[in-house]
Amino acid sequence: METRIVHAVFPGMTNHYHTLFGGEALAWMDSAAFIAATRHCHARVVTAHTDPIDFRRPVPQGTLAELIARVVETGRSRIVVEVELWTEQMYSDARELACRGRFVMVAVDEQGRPIPVPPLSAQVPA
Template sequence: MATITETYIENRERIQPNDTNNYGAAHGGNIMRWMDEVGALSAMRHAGEACVTAHVSDLNFERPVPQGDTCVVTAYAYATGRTSVRVRLQAFHEAPRTGEREQTTDSYFVFVAVDEAGDPTPVPELTAETERGERLRETALADESSE
């Protein structure tokens, strides 16, 4: 069992020509796949079990991630159900030379923990042991309810 801050994961993908659409920007399907992978890692870190995607809520692509830039995906678990873990996911385009970032994509995924037989299995409660963890949870819950 991990705390909210211990489930925080950040991953980067450099946008190569084979990652792009006809407009020279990252293909939305690639961004969604990267978000799904990082989100599952965050959920698994908390659950201590394999986790599968159960629901994607309001996946909004607000800006493109141009070829040559870096797509940064952040994820953290912010709430749990009996067998589920809710994860906040955001993607950003980042200039590789300066580190300057702009948010491009926002979503909430629900993952279900499964045992070796693939059956749903209970997850522990998620705790916020730091002020940062509590801020992350409050932000996710507030933003999720405004969607």
């Protein structure tokens, strides 16, 4: 199962180079990872760790940014989600991978203690 989210890159989201702030991209990626992990385990999840984020290309103002999040690994209470951010021109089908990263999410109970998650193979395809 994968989660896809699309955002338009507007001026208030960009820096003085008219490209998306890195922090905004990270927030979008973390949100996509959260949704993918939640859909996998149907429990509360929190971000525990991120691997280095590979910023490959700037995300220009006036483009669309599509985030694709996939659960790629599970442990006892952790879910590893790979997230890609693709830029897409609004008026053509041109697309480029702008950044990629892995987020480690942990399922927790109401007291914030880790709880078990289903194995990756138990996930039902969409």
